[in-house]
Amino acid sequence: MKKLLILGAGTAGTMMLNKLNNVLDKNEWLITIVDQHEKHYYQPGFLFIPFNIYNCKDVTKPKRDFYPTGTTVINSEIDKIEPKENRVLLKNGQVLGYDYLIIATGAKIKPEETEGLKDKLWYKNIFDFYTIEGACALRDFLKHWEGGKLVINITEMPIKCPVAPLEFAFLSDWFFTEKGIRDKVDIHFVTPLPGAFTKPRASAILGDFLIKKNIRLTTEFNIARVDNDEMKIVSWDETEIPFDLLVTIPTNMGDEAIARSGMGNELNYIPTDPHTLRAKNYENIFVIGDATDLPSSKAGSVAHFQSDILLENFLCVIEGRKPRAKFDGHANCFIESGFGKGILIDFNYDTEPLPGKFPLPGIGPFSLLEETKMNHYGKIMFRWAYWNFLIKGLELPIESNMSMAGKRL
Amino acid sequence: METIDFIGRKLELDADGHLKNFNDWDKEVAQEFAKLEGINELTERHWIVIEYMRKEFKENGDAPSIRKLTKESGVDTKELYALFPKGPAKKAAKIAGLPKPKGCI
Structure with missing residues (x-):
């Protein structure tokens, strides 16, 4: 029997598990997945919780x-990967050997990285909305x-779902207008980027939305x-911005197990071939989703597009052929x-968002790149598609791969 | 192709306004880029960062992030921002004749 081990049962890991389970011969392959948590969160839904549009139940399933x-499912924290020995040590004491490893350990917020962030105002006047706890508080x-x-x-880039902070600003404008107190709320979007978003054309258009919605923008604030x-x-150059309510997007980092394994960069992301999705230093390890160091967005849609490529390449590699499919950095985000x-x-990777x-x-x-009601329905429908299609592979x-058809240059 | 005239030399730039060819760079070019970025004089501390960045780029093919700079260049974050105001990773990369760091997406 050949052993395939998947680390992490979030969006990327669960999708890969389902896809591979459908195609690998059960008489030849033993598939094991490891995750320390029992609940699966629909993370894009966290954004809606503070505004009471979704509740916890809407975004949580076992x-x-x-x-x-x-x-085979093992509910344990990962201690470390020993890639040279082809094995993984778990915190529960188990040692798992593998022939092939897929790492999908994700990324999470680390407020501890910024002085004074997780201090006495944490969850009193300072909140994140990237965790269920933060969103509910x-x-x-x-x-x-x-x-x-x-x-x-935004503390520093890269972050999961780079559009979520903007969405939070737009929804705040709507929420306080509905509440009748918009005139009493000064919404201020403070980013280390040179504009409202990472890519120039989208940045200009989204920046205009900020102005239209009377949201102040401060750029290059670290x-x-x-x-x-x-x-x-x-900021590091001693600029000060006062707040009554701070909604922070803390530093995002890969899992500590990656640091313990000595496999990550300075943010615990794993050096990964941007096209084949194979770990740069190991032939029998693939990496998918937020755990990679790729310059693509850290988002579920990206993990979804990657999963098709990874499946194809995985099937090539186990037959002793070279991985042929190429990931192009495709991302698709409803804002x-x-x-x-x-x-x-x-x-x-190469084409910025276009109209x-x-x-x-x-x-x-x-x-x-246009504001429509249909786009909103798409976003709302997506939760259903996520639970019923996407996550099941x-x-x-x-x-x-991204298509230029329908896009205007 | 965008070019820039520095002290009588015509240098090619990339789409981000960074130097296109790594080997076109020398200390005089660095001084000129620094002036464009509002840094009038490059001190010994600036040079530690610039030289670390060039070494890192030669070894890894990418300009280091601010975190990596802090960890490995021997200059802490606070000082990095004092030396290269606003965006040390991006600014120092430009002055060092490197493309914009890939991390700055």
Whole structure:
């Protein structure tokens, strides 16, 4: 029997498990997946919790619902990978050998990386919305907040879902308008980037949305620390921005197990071939999703597109052939813009988000880089598609490689 | 092709306004780029960072991130921002004649 080990049962790991389980011969392959958590979160839904659009139940399901029968599942933290010995040590004492390893250990927020962030104001006046705990605590705070200075701050790039902070700003504008206190809330978007977003054309268009929605933008602000007593964030060059409510997107990092294994870069992301998705230093290890060091977005859609490529390459490699399929960095993100509308962007390593129609050229139904109601429905429908198709490894009618058809240059 | 005139030399730039050819770089070019970035004089501390960056680029093919700089160049974050205000990783890469770091997406 050949042994395939998958580390991490988040979006990427669970998708790969289901896809491979469908094609690998059960008489030849033993598939094992390891994850320390029992709950699967639909992470894109966290954004909606503070505004009371989704509740915890909407974004949570047991991971076991998505494991195919016959899979060996081990519920334990990973101690470390020993890639030269082809084995993984678990915190529960188990030692797992493998012939092939797929690492899908993801990324998470590390507020501890910034001085004063996880201090006495944490979950009192400072919140994240990248965890279920943060999103729920923020919802409870917003219920009774009467207004003041709301600062939305990205600590450093890269972060999961680079559009989520903008969506948070847009939804705040909508939420406080509906509540009748928009005039009492000063929304301030503070980013280390030179513009509202990472790519120039989208950055300009999204920047215009910020202006239209009366959201202040401060760029090239690199936070050094939080002053908890005077309630302000301070940059490395001593610029200060006061807040009454700080919504932070803390530093994102890969899993500590990657650091313990000596396999990661300075943010614990694993050096990965950007096209084949094979670990740069090991022939029998593949990496997928947020765990990679690729310059693509850290998002579920990216993991989804990668999973098709990884499947093809995995099947090549186990037959002793060279991995042929090439990941192009494709990402596709619905940007919720408030008041029942949304914006859609579609891009890859080489092509920045462009205007046009998606997925059918000229027809849509979705519009790229434009604010429409249909885009909002797409975003809302997506949760259903996620639970019922995506995570189970079933096909969605979107190509893994980006298409220029329908895009305007 | 975008070019820039530095002290009588015509140098090719990439789409980000960084030097296109690694080997076109020398200390005089660095001084000129520094002036463009609002740094009038490159001190000994600047040079530690610039030389570390060039060495790192030769070895790994990418300019290091600010985290890597802090960890390995011997200059801490606070000082890096004092030396290269606003964006040390990007600014120092430009002055060192390297492309924009891939991490800056």
